[in-house]
Amino acid sequence: MLFAFDWTQLAQQTVIGLSSGGTWALLALAIVLIYRSTGVINFAQGEMAMFSVFIAWSLVHHGLTYWAAFFLTIAISIAGAIAVERVVIRPVEQAPVLTVVIVTLGLLFVVDGAARWFWSPETRTLPNAFSTSPITIAGVAFSWQDLGNIAVSLGLVVLLWGLFRFTKLGLALRAAAVNPDESRLLGIRVSWMLALGWGLAAGLGAVSGMLTAPALASFDQNLMQPVLLYAFAGAVLGGIESPLGAVAGSLLLGVFVNLVGTYVGWIGTDLRLPVALAVILGVLLVRPAGLFGKVSARRV
Amino acid sequence: MPRSSLLELEDVEARYGQMRALHGVSLEVGEGELVAVLGPNGAGKTTTLRAVSGTVRRSGKIAFAGKSIARRSPEAVARLGIAHVPEGRGTLSELTVAENLRLGAYTRRDRAAVREDTGRVLAHFPWLGERSDQRAGTLSGGEQQMLALARALMLRPRLVLLDEPSLGLAPKVVAEIFRIVRELNERDGLTVLVVEQNANLALDSSSRAYVLEAGRVALEGTSAELRRNESVRRSYLGY
Ligand SMILES: Nc1ncnc2c1ncn2[C@@H]1O[C@H](COP(=O)(O)OP(=O)(O)OP(=O)(O)O)[C@@H](O)[C@H]1O
Numbered sequence: 091m092l093f094a095f096d097w098t099q100l101a102q103q104t105v106i107g108l109s110s111g112g113t114w115a116l117l118a119l120a121i122v123l124i125y126r127s128t129g130v131i132n133f134a135q136g137e138m139a140m141f142s143v144f145i146a147w148s149l150v151h152h153g154l155t156y157w158a159a160f161f162l163t164i165a166i167s168i169a170g171a172i173a174v175e176r177v178v179i180r181p182v183e184q185a186p187v188l189t190v191v192i193v194t195l196g197l198l199f200v201v202d203g204a205a206r207w208f209w210s211p212e213t214r215t216l217p218n219a220f221s222t223s224p225i226t227i228a229g230v231a232f233s234w235q236d237l238g239n240i241a242v243s244l245g246l247v248v249l250l251w252g253l254f255r256f257t258k259l260g261l262a263l264r265a266a267a268v269n270p271d272e273s274r275l276l277g278i279r280v281s282w283m284l285a286l287g288w289g290l291a292a293g294l295g296a297v298s299g300m301l302t303a304p305a306l307a308s309f310d311q312n313l314m315q316p317v318l319l320y321a322f323a324g325a326v327l328g329g330i331e332s333p334l335g336a337v338a339g340s341l342l343l344g345v346f347v348n349l350v351g352t353y354v355g356w357i358g359t360d361l362r363l364p365v366a367l368a369v370i371l372g373v374l375l376v377r378p379a380g381l382f383g384k385v386s387a388r389r390v
Numbered sequence: 391m392p393r394s395s396l397l398e399l400e401d402v403e404a405r406y407g408q409m410r411a412l413h414g415v416s417l418e419v420g421e422g423e424l425v426a427v428l429g430p431n432g433a434g435k436t437t438t439l440r441a442v443s444g445t446v447r448r449s450g451k452i453a454f455a456g457k458s459i460a461r462r463s464p465e466a467v468a469r470l471g472i473a474h475v476p477e478g479r480g481t482l483s484e485l486t487v488a489e490n491l492r493l494g495a496y497t498r499r500d501r502a503a504v505r506e507d508t509g510r511v512l513a514h515f516p517w518l519g520e521r522s523d524q525r526a527g528t529l530s531g532g533e534q535q536m537l538a539l540a541r542a543l544m545l546r547p548r549l550v551l552l553d554e555p556s557l558g559l560a561p562k563v564v565a566e567i568f569r570i571v572r573e574l575n576e577r578d579g580l581t582v583l584v585v586e587q588n589a590n591l592a593l594d595s596s597s598r599a600y601v602l603e604a605g606r607v608a609l610e611g612t613s614a615e616l617r618r619n620e621s622v623r624r625s626y627l628g629y
């Protein structure tokens with residue numbers, strides 16, 4: 091056949107796109123969680139995730155397996171972020187949004203500086219979380235790593251969705267984010283809910299980072315910077331107010347940039363980010379609230 | 391005078407920034423009473439309820455069941471069993487009706503009793519059961535007011551603070567809400583402190599009432615006495 095289309099390649103590239111999109115989705119979700127409860131983008135979210143990856147690296151370096159380090163790092167990240175929120179953010183809880191933004195920018199530099207001070211600037215690796223051998227499904231070879239990333243990302247999204255949808259704590263987190271004054275009257279400790287939100291966001295970021303790092307040949311303190319950009323783009327694409335939108339937006343973006351990089355020769359890997367940002371600009375011109383965001387229809 | 395007093399305010403002041411809104415308010419609510427607070431716009435009725443629930447800066451003596459609550463946070467006051475239904479109804483707009491009710495019992499640990507209370511509350515407001523999956527922010531004003539009352543009951547409160555339940559609602563809806571409040575008070579012994587601009591309704595429903603003016607208690611007495619009071623009749627009842 092003259093125009094035989096390589097379906098195998100399309101399937102493979104789609105899965106690879108979903109795999110990176112999944113790791114972006116976790117960080118995007120972290121950003122959206124904080125944005126919904128405070129109206130602020132936490133610019134330090136990516137660097138906090140990077141710090142988590144270095145904690146995981148140290149744990150592995152001290153002899154833990156990848157998965158032991160994985161879970162311990164999540165716990166440390168949640169606890170650490172709650173502590174950071176109590177110390178750094180709580181004092182500016184009532185301050186104007188701009189003040190809080192500046193505080194998160196400051197936090198970005200502090201966390202980044204701390205990571206460079208604790209860990210020397212050499213490059214590092216994390217062991218693979220999943221088998222490196224390929225698996226063949228319906229005649230198409232996929233990597234365990236990509237399928238594992240997708241499974242962990244989506245599993246975590248479902249877990250979080252269940253938390254917010256079905257548990258009393260999750261309901262309180264949602265209520266405190268949207269109606270803090272009303273929530274207080276019900277006995278909900280709104281300020282602590284914000285801290286818990288920071289904890290959850292840092293946990294998500296940690297997983298995002300720990301899935302990102304093993305896929306790289308090596309990493310250093312800059313590893314989360316592109317992830318943060320893609321995550322932010324995915325969140326804006328899906329609708330910065332909508333958690334599920336952020337996930338869908340990131341996954342779409344992951345598949346899109348990977349397919350464009352594969353099939354449009356001149357784009358390759360270098361131009362992916364600019365192309366992604368251009369597409370998002372285009373979407374936002376047509377749908378300012380993002381693909382899945384509702385144009386704010388809150389009753390006050 | 392009330393039987394055993396459940397809530398006692400003595401010389402309470404409250405301020406918004408530099409502006410003082412209450413200048414020494416004293417009032418009392420007995421266990422099982424339905425007490426009304428009347429007064430013109432800006433008199434400090436809402437602020438009085440806020441002083442109790444801790445959502446405004448206040449000083450003076452505020453005792454609930456013998457304990458001072460003048461320095462407690464809103465969260466802590468709610469945990470003592472005071473349900474404040476604020477002006478604007480306190481709807482958790484993004485959550486469904488069922489989720490609103492569930493959070494009404496947020497501080498409670500007695501699951502079985504909470505389930506039981508859910509049943510009793512739905513008996514008062516049967517339509518809430520049919521709307522349980524609707525987002526609360528999309529309910530009508532009257533429905534939101536009833537949801538707010540239902541949610542307050544989910545706390546199994548010892549005291550309900552009700553701020554202008556009639557605000558912006560049709561007379562029929564208002565009558566229904568007051569019928570339910572009265573029924574809860576008479577049948578279940580619920581203690582209620584209600585702020586209401588509709589003096590007729592408030593004096594009809596309550597056993598005692600306070601009239602606030604410019605941040606002070608101008609008049610107090612049994613509702614029957616206040617009904618006969620010349621200045622109350624002229625200013626609030628309109629005859
Ligand atoms: N958030 C606020 N900030 C500043 N001043 C306020 C605030 N809320 C109320 N006030 C002022 O405090 C005073 C008492 O207000 P309050 O709301 O308690 O009156 P009210 O009796 O409930 O009136 P209404 O019948 O209009 O609800 C008013 O002078 C009002 O302008």
Ligand SMILES: [Mg+2]
Pocket residue numbers: 435436437477554
């Ligand atoms: Mg008022």
